[in-house]
Structures are given as C-alpha cells and as structure tokens.
Amino acid sequence: EAGVTQSPTHLIKTRGQQATLRCSPISGHTSVYWYQQALGLGLQFLLWYDEGEERNRGNFPPRFSGRQFPNYSSELNVNALELEDSALYLCASINFRIRYFGAGTRLSVL
Amino acid sequence: AQKVTQAQTEISVVEKEDVTLDCVYETRDTTYYLFWYKQPPSGELVFLIRRNSFDEQNEISGRYSWNFQKSTSSFNFTITASQVVDSAVYFCALVDETGANNLFFGTGTRLTVIP
Numbered sequence: 001e002a003g004v005t006q007s008p009t010h011l012i013k014t015r016g017q018q019a020t021l022r023c024s025p026i027s028g029h030t031s032v033y034w035y036q037q038a039l040g041l042g043l044q045f046l047l048w049y050d051e052g053e054e055r056n057r058g059n060f061p062p063r064f065s066g067r068q069f070p071n072y073s074s075e076l077n078v079n080a081l082e083l084e085d086s087a088l089y090l091c092a093s094i095n096f097r098i099r100y101f102g103a104g105t106r107l108s109v110l
Numbered sequence: 111a112q113k114v115t116q117a118q119t120e121i122s123v124v125e126k127e128d129v130t131l132d133c134v135y136e137t138r139d140t141t142y143y144l145f146w147y148k149q150p151p152s153g154e155l156v157f158l159i160r161r162n163s164f165d166e167q168n169e170i171s172g173r174y175s176w177n178f179q180k181s182t183s184s185f186n187f188t189i190t191a192s193q194v195v196d197s198a199v200y201f202c203a204l205v206d207e208t209g210a211n212n213l214f215f216g217t218g219t220r221l222t223v224i225p
Contacts, residue, residue: 033213043201043215056212088153097143097205099213101155 002027004102006091012108013081021076021105025093031055032074033099034066038087046089049074081109112137114204116216123192124224131187131219133202139163142206144178144185149199149218161185192223 005024013019025032034046045058049068057064063079072093078085086109092099113136123129135144146158159169161178169176173190189196202216 042217045212048212058212090153090155092155096160098145098157098160100157101147103152103154106153 004091004093004100006089006102006105008105009103010106010108012110014110015081015083017081019078019081019085019107021078021089021091021107022073023076023091023102024073025091026095026100029093029095029100030072031094032068032072033092033094034074034076035090035092036060036087037090037104038084041087043090047076078107083109085109112139112204112206112212112214114202114214114216116200116202116219118219119217120220120222122222122224125194126191128188128190129192129221131189131200131202131221133185133187133216135183135185135202135204137204137206139206142204145203145205145213146176146185146187147201147203149201151198155201158187189221192221194223194225197221197223 004026007022011019023032031050033048036044036046046060047066048056052068066076068074088104088106090101090104092101115134118132142163144161148156148158159176166178166180175188177186199218199220201218203213205213
C-alpha cells in the first residue's frame with residue numbers, strides 16, 4: 001500500500017512568487033493535514049481538510065490556502081512568498097487518529 | 111490548553127548504550143492520545159506508537175519501550191542497546207478530543223548515536 005506522497009520534493013522560489021505543493025493521502029483516507037516545519041520553530045499546524053472541506057486552520061495568514069479534491073488529494077498554495085516561508089512542508093493523512101506523514105516538500109524562498 | 115514539553119534538546123550516546131527520551135504533557139481533557147514520531151535526516155515523520163489516556167500499560171517493541179504515567183503526565187521513550195540508525199529527531203505529540211482534533215507536537219529531541 002502506498003504511503004502519503006508529496007510533490008515536488010524540493011521547490012525554489014523567489015520572494016513575492018507563489019508556490020503550489022501537492023499531497024496524495026493513503027488510499028481510503030479522507031482527511032489531509034498540512035504542517036510547516038521551519039528551522040527553530042518546530043512543527044506547526046497549518047490546515048486540515050476533510051471530505052473536501054477546510055475544517056480548521058492554524059495561526060497562519062490568509063496567503064496560506066489550499067483545497068482538497070474529490071479524490072482526497074490536496075494542494076497547498078502559498079502566495080506572496082516571504083523569506084520566512086522557507087521550511088519543510090509536511091502533509092499527513094489520518095486513520096484511527098494516527099497521522100501518517102509524507103516525506104515533505106522543502107521550500108526555499110530566495 | 112494543550113502542551114507537550116520535551117526538555118532534552120539534544121542527546122548523544124555511544125552505540126549500545128540505553129537512552130531515555132522524556133516527554134511531559136498538559137491537557138484538560140480526560141480523553142487524549144499520545145504519540146511518538148521519529149524524523150530521520152530524510153525528513154519524513156515515522157509513526158512509532160500511539161497510546162490512549164485510558165491505557166497506562168507500558169509497551170515494548172523490540173528495542174523500544176514506552177512508559178506512560180498519568181500521575182506525572184509523562185510518556186517517556188527508551189531505546190535499549192542504541193544503534194547508529196537510531197540517530198534522528200524524536201517528537202512526542204498529543205491530540206485531545208476538544209474542537210479541532212489538532213496534534214500538538216513537542217519541540218523534539220535530537221538523538222545522536224556515536225559508533
């Protein structure tokens with residue numbers, strides 16, 4: 001069974017650009033969570049999607065947004081990139097309260 | 111408010127030594143779940159264990175063991191006979207039953223096993 005997959009592995013953007021990150025959950029899982037892991041800040045909850053709806057978001061500005069598609073895959077969009085958005089972005093799907101994580105997308109903003 | 115504290119930022123041990131990673135949590139809920147994840151240099155968070163608040167049994171899985179004590183709000187993780195492949199950052203996390211089902215992570219403990 002395939003795990004959570006994320007693409008791309010690495011993404012390099014310049015300040016002010018937009019970034020799109022993608023996530024496919026484990027087959028059968030309907031919820032997707034996004035987390036940001038920035039240097040020195042630990043793992044911070046970004047967004048939670050379930051059955052195509054945004055259920056909750058963390059303490060991030062509106063330029064962080066996303067959506068979930070009918071096949072339960074998800075996209076995270078970050079607009080007007082800032083240098084401090086450089087981080088590892090992790091996606092997870094859930095089963096019996098256990099979050100299974102992908103390998104992440106490392107976003108570098110120059 | 112929910113909070114997970116991992117007071118040990120970094121630990122170094124020599125291969126084959128035993129090591130214990132500490133985790134202390136705070137929650138007002140009576141129903142909650144505790145987790146340990148391993149993050150090797152590749153970046154992926156690997157699930158290790160889940161424990162619910164009603165199950166205080168300690169668990170052993172190979173060289174790994176977990177000690178859950180509600181009286182001290184602790185969920186400590188011990189690696190016996192450590193190996194170089196155990197080198198990673200280890201995160202303790204909590205999810206409770208209130209509201210958004212958020213998973214609260216500790217700040218992690220970086221374990222380095224020296225050959």
